[in-house]
Amino acid sequence: MPVELICIRCPRGCRLRVDDDLKVSGNSCPRGYEYGIKEVTAPERILTSTVAIRGASLPLCPVKTSAPIPKGRLFDGMDEIAKIEIEAPVRAGDVIEKDFLGLGGIDLVATRSFAKEGK
Amino acid sequence: MSARVAVIGGGAAGMAAALSVIEEGAEAVLFEKGTALGGILNQCIHNGFGLTYFKEELTGPEFAERLASRVRESRIDVRLETAVISVSKELVVTYENPKGSASEMFDAIVYTSGSLERSAGAIALPGERPSGILTAGQAQLYLNHYGYLPGKNVFILGSGDIGLIMARRLTLEGAKVLGVAELCPYPNGLNRNIVQCLEDFGIPLYLSHTVTKAYGRKRLGAIELSEVGEDRRPIPGTGVKIACDTLVLSIGLMPLLSLLRPLGLKKNRSGQIEVDDSFMSSLPGLFLAGNALHVHDLVDNVALEAEAAGREAARFALGKRERGDRHLLAKAGEGIGYLIPGLIEEGGEESVLFRFRSARPNKDCYIEFFQGDKTIKKIRKPTVIPSEMEFVRIPKKLLDFNQETTIEVRLCPLS
Numbered sequence: 001m002p003v004e005l006i007c008i009r010c011p012r013g014c015r016l017r018v019d020d021d022l023k024v025s026g027n028s029c030p031r032g033y034e035y036g037i038k039e040v041t042a043p044e045r046i047l048t049s050t051v052a053i054r055g056a057s058l059p060l061c062p063v064k065t066s067a068p069i070p071k072g073r074l075f076d077g078m079d080e081i082a083k084i085e086i087e088a089p090v091r092a093g094d095v096i097e098k099d100f101l102g103l104g105g106i107d108l109v110a111t112r113s114f115a116k117e118g119k
Numbered sequence: 120m121s122a123r124v125a126v127i128g129g130g131a132a133g134m135a136a137a138l139s140v141i142e143e144g145a146e147a148v149l150f151e152k153g154t155a156l157g158g159i160l161n162q163c164i165h166n167g168f169g170l171t172y173f174k175e176e177l178t179g180p181e182f183a184e185r186l187a188s189r190v191r192e193s194r195i196d197v198r199l200e201t202a203v204i205s206v207s208k209e210l211v212v213t214y215e216n217p218k219g220s221a222s223e224m225f226d227a228i229v230y231t232s233g234s235l236e237r238s239a240g241a242i243a244l245p246g247e248r249p250s251g252i253l254t255a256g257q258a259q260l261y262l263n264h265y266g267y268l269p270g271k272n273v274f275i276l277g278s279g280d281i282g283l284i285m286a287r288r289l290t291l292e293g294a295k296v297l298g299v300a301e302l303c304p305y306p307n308g309l310n311r312n313i314v315q316c317l318e319d320f321g322i323p324l325y326l327s328h329t330v331t332k333a334y335g336r337k338r339l340g341a342i343e344l345s346e347v348g349e350d351r352r353p354i355p356g357t358g359v360k361i362a363c364d365t366l367v368l369s370i371g372l373m374p375l376l377s378l379l380r381p382l383g384l385k386k387n388r389s390g391q392i393e394v395d396d397s398f399m400s401s402l403p404g405l406f407l408a409g410n411a412l413h414v415h416d417l418v419d420n421v422a423l424e425a426e427a428a429g430r431e432a433a434r435f436a437l438g439k440r441e442r443g444d445r446h447l448l449a450k451a452g453e454g455i456g457y458l459i460p461g462l463i464e465e466g467g468e469e470s471v472l473f474r475f476r477s478a479r480p481n482k483d484c485y486i487e488f489f490q491g492d493k494t495i496k497k498i499r500k501p502t503v504i505p506s507e508m509e510f511v512r513i514p515k516k517l518l519d520f521n522q523e524t525t526i527e528v529r530l531c532p533l534s
Contacts, residue, residue: 005314006310006313006314007311008311008314008315010167010170010311011170011309011311011417013309045315045319046166048164048166048178049164049291049292050263050266052266057154057155058265059264059265060263060264060265060266062164062178062180062263064164064166064178071319074291092180092184111164111177111178111180112161112180112181112184113184
């Protein structure tokens, strides 16, 4: 059965059709083609959240996975993120946890820089 | 003395505007009331930003930080913790900061102070006034900056993008999102957010529905969800009571214009400040861009628009604005919600980039630009939806400045 999808790789939201033999149509770019195949075979999402941070101007530092992770692992990712506490200073792009969830080469990285506050 | 441009608001629009002011050869002073640059982007920790502007998918804080580091490396005079409290017709900016207050005169101003969320008051939500009713942006601030989960059983009114993003975010953080109600028969957020924020988590979307009552003395205990008719009014007898402790409102943004009110600037039919094709308002020297001008769906477009406005403001300040005496009016016609700009001047840039939204969803139609009865440009569109801003560039040489006829854009059926 062909599947109809809305591409989420960019805000344009192309309407894709993925045939049984994984032929994608309706995409406007290669990212959409890739998404169409991924979405019917092994759907993935980038997980974004926050980790606790000490010594920064805010109690939380935003983070993301360096690449999309399997959709079914999002809540495992949240559980893992809840255990993490880091210390300022931190730079956007710093690896917070290497090989996140043991997914092989995907890291959890900071998405905001914080200086060390106060004394 | 060199030309100085004040940029009011240090979010994506303000930073992009200030950067192009500098590039054009004028001096820029960037006023930001908060302690950091970046504005609302800092609380938008989700990804999906930057694909157009930075050619890379970024989260909100990353987008902000990239712009902020360019600002820091430039000679822009950044004034943090400085709230502008008035702007005069003579382009005098009065501000307050921890040291006190002061006034300075500028040669041009770019107003980039963003937008404000519509609140429960704005829609006259009937019922009690318990705690537990807040806007999507407030919920986002509490959760993403401070780690407070605003509730455990959440209902969301309005399908704007921030509401959809918060549906996912609250779910991931352990709250139960019971549903999203949308007054219109179509969603108001981007399609991708319906997919990745609602469908991914099995959150129901109730189209043509609204919240008709809030119950609860101290804390919200339930809401009443009702169906609405074609007239967007609740249909009596369709109300269903849903137990929840939190109601998140995602019912739209409005340009934040309170500072400009005393200036009596000209507005368009939709209540936006009227600007010409250089983003200048009816007060010469005062420019607007970003969500303060019109609410955008993508920050990339905010930054691009603000760059253009900053460039024009700098040219004005430097006395390099080369414009003819003749101009044309432009307006939104049948099927179009609003059109920016509302005035096109001869000279300056060779083309005009029109920005507009359709008034309602449509399939297989034309977007057609007219001057009088003459078609200037006609574009076939497979789909248009109000939540996706449309852009059409028209060379000025296609416009007849000899005639005083208005430019009008309409949505036309295929036939």
